[in-house]
Amino acid sequence: AFVALIIVSNVINTLFSSGYSAWHANFLRENVRASYFFSSSCVTSVIVYGTLFVVSIFTDSAKEAGAEQYLGTLTAIRYAAFAFALIDVVISMLPKEYEYSKTVEKPRLADVFRLPVKNRPFIRTVIIIACVTFAMNIHVGYMDSYILDTVGVPYSLTSGINALYFLFFIIFGPMWNAFIKKQTWVRALAWVLFMDCPTYLLFSFITPSNYVWLYPTVRFSQHIFGVVRNAIVASLPYLNLPDTDTTNYLAFYTIVNNLGAFASRLVGTLIYDGFGDFRVKLFSAEIASVPFLFGLVGILEI
Numbered sequence: 679a680f681v682a683l684i685i686v687s688n689v690i691n692t693l694f695s696s697g698y699s700a701w702h703a704n705f706l707r708e709n710v711r712a713s714y715f716f717s718s719s720c721v722t723s724v725i726v727y728g729t730l731f732v733v734s735i736f737t738d739s740a741k742e743a744g745a746e747q748y749l750g751t752l753t754a755i756r757y758a759a760f761a762f763a764l765i766d767v768v769i770s771m772l773p774k775e776y777e778y779s780k781t782v783e784k785p786r787l788a789d790v791f792r793l794p795v796k797n798r799p800f801i802r803t804v805i806i807i808a809c810v811t812f813a814m815n816i817h818v819g820y821m822d823s824y825i826l827d828t829v830g831v832p833y834s835l836t837s838g839i840n841a842l843y844f845l846f847f848i849i850f851g852p853m854w855n856a857f858i859k860k861q862t863w864v865r866a867l868a869w870v871l872f873m874d875c876p877t878y879l880l881f882s883f884i885t886p887s888n889y890v891w892l893y894p895t896v897r898f899s900q901h902i903f904g905v906v907r908n909a910i911v912a913s914l915p916y917l918n919l920p921d922t923d924t925t926n927y928l929a930f931y932t933i934v935n936n937l938g939a940f941a942s943r944l945v946g947t948l949i950y951d952g953f954g955d956f957r958v959k960l961f962s963a964e965i966a967s968v969p970f971l972f973g974l975v976g977i978l979e980i
Contacts, residue, residue, distance in 0.1 A: 692932060692933075692936070695932060696925055696928040696929035696931075696932050697925055698770060699915070699924075699928045700778065700924040700925040700928050701773070701775055702773060703916060703919065703924055703928075704773075704776050705773060706913075706916055711913050711916060712855050712858050712859070712909060712913065713855060715908075715909040715912045715913055716847055716851040716854070716855060716905070716909050717847075717851075719847060719905070719908060719909060719912070720844050720847035720848065720851065721844075723840075723843040723844040723847065724844040727837070727840040727841040727842075727843055727844070728841055728844075730837050730840065730841070731837045731838060731840070731841040733755055734833055734834065734837045735834075736751055736755075737751060737752070737755075740752075778924065778925065779921055779922040779923075779924075780922055780923050781793075781922050781923055782923070785926075789923065789926045790926050790929045790930050790933070791930060793923050793926050793927065793930075794926065794927050794930040794931075797918070797920065797927070799918035800918040800919065800920070800927060802918075803864075803914055803915070803917050803918050804915070804930070804931050804934050804935070805934075806864065806867070806914065807911060807914050807915065807931070807934075807935055807938075808934050808935055808937065808938035809938070810867070810871070810907075810911055811911075811935050811938040811939050811942065812938045812939070812941060812942040812945075812978070813871075813942070813975060813978035813979055814942075814975065814979075815938075815939050815942035815943060815946070816942045816943075816945060816946040816949075816971055816974055816975055816978065817946060817968070817971035817972055817974070817975050818942075818943070818946070819943055819946055819947065819950075820946070820950060820967075820968045820971060821968070821972075822836075824968040824969075825884075825893070828968070829884055829885065829886055829889050829893075830886050830889070831889050831893055835893070835894075836897075839893075839894060839897045839898070839901075842898075842901070843901050843904075846898075846901040846902055846904075846905050847905055850902055850905050850906070851905060854905055854906035854909070857869075857906065858906070858909075858910065863910055863913060863914060863917055864914075864917075866906070866910060867907065867910045867911070867914075870903055870906050870907045870910065871907065871979040871980070872979070872980060873903055874900065874903035874904075874907060874976075874979055875975075875976040875977070875979040875980050876976065877896050877899045877900045877903070877976070878900075878972050878973060878975040878976035878979065879972075879973050879976040879977075880892065880895075880896050881896050881969070881972035881973070881975075881976075882965055882969035882970065882972045882973040883969070884896065884969075915928060915931045946971055949967065949970070949971060949974070950967045950968070950971065953966065953967030953970065954967075958970060
C-alpha cells in the first residue's frame with residue numbers, strides 16, 4: 679500500500695509539476711532568476727531544516743516516553759505535514775496566469791519528446807542537468823544511515839548543521855550572485871563543481887574517531903558550495919527555454935532529470951551490493967562501499 683501511494687504521488691507530481699513551472703516561468707526572467715532562487719532556497723531551508731530540527735527534538739523525547747507516545751507524535755506530525763501541503767497548493771496558485779504560446783493547437787504526448795529534441799541549446803542544457811543529478815545522487819540512498827549508524831554521528835548534530843544552512847544563503851548569497859553574473863550560468867556551475875569535489879573526497883575519510891571535527895568541516899564547506907550549485911541547477915531549465923510550448927519542454931526536462939536520478943540510484947545500489955566486504959586501501963585508510971560512493975561523487979563532479 680505504501681509503495682502504491684508513493685507511485686501514485688510521483689505520477690501526479692510529474693504530470694502537474696511541469697505545468698506549474700511553465701505557469702511561473704513568466705516571473706523568472708534572467709534579471710531576477712538568480713536572486714529568486716537564492717532567496718527562495720534560503721526561505722525553504724529555514725522552514726524545512728528548522729522544522730526537522732524541532733521535529734527531531736519531539737521524536738527523541740517521544741521515543742523515551744514509550745511506543746504509544748512515539749506513534750502518536752508521528753501521527754500528529756503527518757497531519758501537520760498534510761496541512762502544510764494544502765497551504766503549499768494554495769500559495770502556488772496565487773501568481774497571475776498568462777496565456778500560453780504554443781505552436782500546435784492540439785496537444786499530443788509525442789510533442790513532449792518531438793519538440794525539445796529539435797532545440798539543440800535546450801537539449802544540451804538538459805544533458806548538463808541530468809549529468810549533475812547523476813553525480814549528486816549516487817550516494818544518497820546510503821549517506822544518512824552510514825553517518826548515523828556506522829560512524830555514530832548524533833542526529834542532533836546532523837540536523838543542527840542542516841538547520842544552519844539558511845545562514846550560508848545570507849552570508850554567501852551576494853558573493854555567489856555576483857560570481858554567476860561574471861562567469862555566466864554554465865561556466866559558474868563548472869567552477870563550483872570543481873571547488874566542491876574535495877569536500878566529497880574528504881567525506882570518505884570521516885570515521886568514529888574524527889567525526890567531531892571533520893564532519894562539521896565537510897558539511898559546512900558543502901553548505902558554502904551547495905548554496906550556489908543548487909541555485910544554478912534550479913535555474914538551468916529556464917536558460918534556453920523557448921517562449922512557446924514551455925510545458926512540453928519542461929515536461930521533457932523533468933523526465934530526463936528523473937531518469938538521471940534513477941540511473942544514479944541504480945548504479946549506486948549496484949556498487950554498494952557488489953562491494954560486499956571488499957575494502958579499498960588509500961593511504962592508511964580502508965574505504966568501504968559507502969565512503970567509496972562519497973568519493974565517487976567528488977570524481978563525477980570533476
